[in-house]
Amino acid sequence: MNNPAALIDHTLLKPDMTEAQVLSLCEEAVEHGFASVCLPPAFVAVAVDRLYGSAVRVGSVVGFPCGYNSLRQKITETAELVALGAEEIDMVISIGNLLARRFDLVEAEIAQVVLAAEQAPVKVIIECCYLDQELKQRATELVVNAGAAYVKTSTGFAPGGATVADVALLVAVAAGRIGVKAAGGIRDLDSCQQMIVAGATRIGSSAGVKIVTQWYERQDVVG
Amino acid sequence: MNNPAALIDHTLLKPDMTEAQVLSLCEEAVEHGFASVCLPPAFVAVAVDRLYGSAVRVGSVVGFPCGYNSLRQKITETAELVALGAEEIDMVISIGNLLARRFDLVEAEIAQVVLAAEQAPVKVIIECCYLDQELKQRATELVVNAGAAYVKTSTGFAPGGATVADVALLVAVAAGRIGVKAAGGIRDLDSCQQMIVAGATRIGSSAGVKIVTQWYERQDVVG
Numbered sequence: 001m002n003n004p005a006a007l008i009d010h011t012l013l014k015p016d017m018t019e020a021q022v023l024s025l026c027e028e029a030v031e032h033g034f035a036s037v038c039l040p041p042a043f044v045a046v047a048v049d050r051l052y053g054s055a056v057r058v059g060s061v062v063g064f065p066c067g068y069n070s071l072r073q074k075i076t077e078t079a080e081l082v083a084l085g086a087e088e089i090d091m092v093i094s095i096g097n098l099l100a101r102r103f104d105l106v107e108a109e110i111a112q113v114v115l116a117a118e119q120a121p122v123k124v125i126i127e128c129c130y131l132d133q134e135l136k137q138r139a140t141e142l143v144v145n146a147g148a149a150y151v152k153t154s155t156g157f158a159p160g161g162a163t164v165a166d167v168a169l170l171v172a173v174a175a176g177r178i179g180v181k182a183a184g185g186i187r188d189l190d191s192c193q194q195m196i197v198a199g200a201t202r203i204g205s206s207a208g209v210k211i212v213t214q215w216y217e218r219q220d221v222v223g
Numbered sequence: 224m225n226n227p228a229a230l231i232d233h234t235l236l237k238p239d240m241t242e243a244q245v246l247s248l249c250e251e252a253v254e255h256g257f258a259s260v261c262l263p264p265a266f267v268a269v270a271v272d273r274l275y276g277s278a279v280r281v282g283s284v285v286g287f288p289c290g291y292n293s294l295r296q297k298i299t300e301t302a303e304l305v306a307l308g309a310e311e312i313d314m315v316i317s318i319g320n321l322l323a324r325r326f327d328l329v330e331a332e333i334a335q336v337v338l339a340a341e342q343a344p345v346k347v348i349i350e351c352c353y354l355d356q357e358l359k360q361r362a363t364e365l366v367v368n369a370g371a372a373y374v375k376t377s378t379g380f381a382p383g384g385a386t387v388a389d390v391a392l393l394v395a396v397a398a399g400r401i402g403v404k405a406a407g408g409i410r411d412l413d414s415c416q417q418m419i420v421a422g423a424t425r426i427g428s429s430a431g432v433k434i435v436t437q438w439y440e441r442q443d444v445v446g
Binding site for chain 1 (some may be wrong): 239264266287290293294299317381
């Protein structure tokens with residue numbers, strides 16, 4: 001399997017993270033060729049400055065990690081992030097609205113964020129661990145209909161993260177119409193490769209450096 | 224000890240909560256005489272409607288639970304909540320700025336949210352589990368200086384919640400200038416009473432009904 005770096009959103013979303021850690025994350029992303037860095041809103045400006053002129057995209061999060069902010073907040077947060085230079089947006093849906101089967105509200109919410117995100121692709125976190133199989137499928141359809149670019153399994157803050165079965169399900173429903181991002185608990189090359197084999201087109205992980213290091217080690221062994 | 228109900232913020236902040244649960248929470252708050260309900264932004268409007276005319280205040284959260292939203296987002300979120308009828312605001316500081324010892328930024332952030340909150344008292348969550356003793360003291364001083372009403376121990380989303388030792392420390396530093404709210408992991412009457420004995424003037428808990436039920440049971444036994 002190819003080096004997965006180009007599929008990885010190099011992610012740091014810990015509440016106690018500092019600007020110094022953000023700068024390190026940006027340097028690692030350039031060094032290893034990750035697709036993007038995924039950071040909290042408060043650190044987008046510094047990352048945009050640091051990564052200017054590089055191939056690494058700056059992504060950030062909206063309504064994260066609980067999804068229960070108001071729609072108005074999600075829209076203004078998205079617009080602010082794009083104005084600051086964010087090029088990818090990972091949003092969390094209102095999980096309560098999905099569980100209450102208010103599908104029209106969920107689809108409208110995603111569509112509004114997609115609109116506010118302008119050219120930035122929106123990855124929509126449906127937080128699979130709270131959903132049954134039918135709702136995972138339904139949510140994926142809502143993401144497609146709302147015009148988002150990816151459906152994403154998990155925030156990494158809930159009791160469960162990405163599973164191979166969930167990724168395979170989302171890939172089957174998406175049927176090539178949108179991408180699928182696997183995130184949450186992907187901490188080594190094996191789990192990363194399992195997600196890619198299942199059809200994930202983007203990987204969110206805070207262990208990107210470890211993953212690509214393991215990949216290089218295996219090339220040495222094979223070579 | 225008196226019935227603690229009047230000190231309790233009856234809290235529900237789970238990512239998978241629904242509007243039906245919010246309505247139940249409001250009914251329980253009226254029935255038991257809790258100080259307030261503490262709810263996510265997306266549910267403030269429905270709680271304000273439901274509790275209109277009651278003595279129960281509606282509180283909500285800003286920058287919750289990670290604290291790493293932009294200052295601009297925290298200000299607009301606060302203003303929106305107040306406009307919707309929220310009467311109490313629990314905000315999370317930028318923990319990274321505190322850890323990086325950017326104390327001026329932390330104090331300014333709190334002061335801006337206090338301003339945006341207008342008449343609503345602001346409870347400032349410093350997330351003690353990430354802080355050493357000096358930073359807990361320093362953070363409490365910043366909260367006092369910024370004009371907030373309470374310092375609050377924890378979100379309930381971090382690895383550690385309220386401890387008796389932290390509450391006692393915050394109470395000592397606050398020295399009556401502001402209140403102290405203990406939250407995170409307070410799940411029964413014993414832990415609630417320990418926090419009150421340590422000097423907490425407000426308790427955040429999702430187990431308020433259990434706590435007051437235990438209190439009534441003990442009155443029966445004693446009586």
